Amino acid sequence: MPSHHSNGAAKASLGQLRYIPISYDSDSPDSSARALILALRPEWSSPKSNIEFTPFKDGITNTLLKAVNRKEGLSEDEIDQEAVLLRAYGHGTDVLIDRHRETQNHELLMNHGLAPELLARFDNGMIYRYIRGTATQPADLRIPAIYLAVARRLAQWHATVPCIYESRAQKNGTNGIVNGSHEITIENAAPGKPFPNVWSVMQKWIFALPTETETQRARQTLLQEELTKLIEELSQRPGLGDNGLVFAHCDLLSGNVIIEPRGSTSANREDGHKTEVSFIDYEYATPSPAAFDLANHFAEWGGFDCDYNALPTRTQRVEFIREYIRTYFSLVPNKLDGKGEETEAQKLLAEVDVFRGVPGFYWGIWALIQATISHIDFDYAEYAEIRLGEYWGWREATKCVADSTPRELSLREKRWAQLD
Known part of the structure; x- marks a missing residue:
């Protein structure tokens, strides 16, 4: 790519x-x-x-x-x-x-x-x-005109915005703690990848987990083991962008998707009759595999209630990704014909499928920390269990494929496998 x-x-x-x-x-x-x-x-x-x-x-x-x-x-x-x-x-x-x-x-x-x-x-x-427009609700993300607009805008982010990296304070070591600090471990979370990235973010969060009780320490250990596995399995996969990383939003929930008013003077509007969207809130934006950003957005179709019946079917994901790929390759030097675009779309579809369990892990860790620091009236502890449950459901489903052992799939995995 x-x-x-x-x-x-x-x-x-x-x-x-x-x-x-x-x-x-x-x-x-x-x-x-x-x-x-x-x-x-x-x-x-x-x-x-x-x-x-x-x-x-x-x-x-x-x-x-x-x-x-x-x-x-x-x-x-x-x-x-x-x-x-x-x-x-x-x-x-x-x-x-x-x-x-x-x-x-x-x-x-x-x-x-x-x-x-x-x-x-x-x-x-x-x-x-202020951006004029209307913030979407989870149900709006399932409207074809809107999700195709999201696909175009996300492709524009990934294709045109350069990643910002930091120079590493030290480069001698890819794991472990140096001088009692976690800094080197975080910076080198994904060996060979420039810092920061979505893997280093998750490593930072795991170090920030509460460890006051034995149960909390055991959970941190377990999640660290899982992150290590995820990095080994996924961080070196090829993908769009330099180093397989793009400038990713990483929090593309419905409230961060703004439908632009008709007649907007967006410089990038291709067609005055098309729905166009903008994105807001960039606090989690970081270099990431494009497949993670897409998988994370698809997870947000279910909203904070995690309504898995609302997640995109395979047919909807294909439609979204084809629009994304068409836009992406119209904005980079490597132009493709229709056949090449379809090949890239199928590759990205497969990558998003591989990454589908990672958003649950990412937000599960986040919610465990929020449960200890936030003053907002929201049940972060329950949300953490739900999101981590998505990750464990994905792990079970991948085991099922790997060893051909029949297992009952989670509701989320069943929905993800649904064609229409």
Whole structure:
């Protein structure tokens, strides 16, 4: 599969972002949000201003507020043109997310016309321009016009946005702990792969798991053994992009998919009659196999309720992947004819099938950590068990194929195997 873009100038082109030395306070949401907005937009303090905040409830990690100045005489379109989004990070999530890297991701995507203008960062969040459109719900992801639009936009990310890598602090060693630190183990989680990547992210999270009880320590040991197996089995597989890695979203749930309004002036719109989408929230974006990003998105068709009957059938996955491949190869130097596109589509379909159990492992670890740090009213512990159950179900299904021993497949595995 082709190699088409590099780290290079992308990192060097990222500029300095305005910093506001104020925090959002969930105990005083209106006053702290107002202070942040007025620091950014002091003109909104005029007597004619009428600042309003609208919360968005789709996420289970951060606080997201839309801020508008509803001045008299302005139309809704005019109000939205000046609207901004204030996103405050969830409590304790720095253990999960590299916030400096998130800012880099946003700037990089902005430079490629794939993210709204990033206006400022503050002590525990960032402010960016509001994207006009409608956030999808899980059921919307099953609408062909929408999932084909997602396929096109995701292919555009993977084909045109360069990965940002970091130089390793030390290069002498690919496993173990150096000077009592986990850093080397994390950086070299996937031998030979540039850092960071989705494998190093999972390694970091496993080290962050709670270990206060014997049960917790045993679980960490088990999950470490499983990650080691996953890396051995999957990390060196060939794939799209340099080093088999692309700039991946890694959190493409419905709330992060925005349906653009009709008549949008998207620079990349091919056809005014096609549905087009944008993606938001780039905190988990990292170099990853394209197959993981697709498998993760397909898992999100079931929403937070993990409704496995809503997952895409094989026929739907084929349709999505064909649209993805057609778009991807229209944007890279290695152009293909129809036969070549179909060959690549079948290869990626098989890769996504191989990776289908990894998102459950990824989000299962994440949820175990969230269960100990989050102040949001969500049952992370139960969610962790559900998502890890998807991983174990996949392991059982692969054993069934490997040793030809009949086993009862999990509901998720049955749905994944369904043709139509």
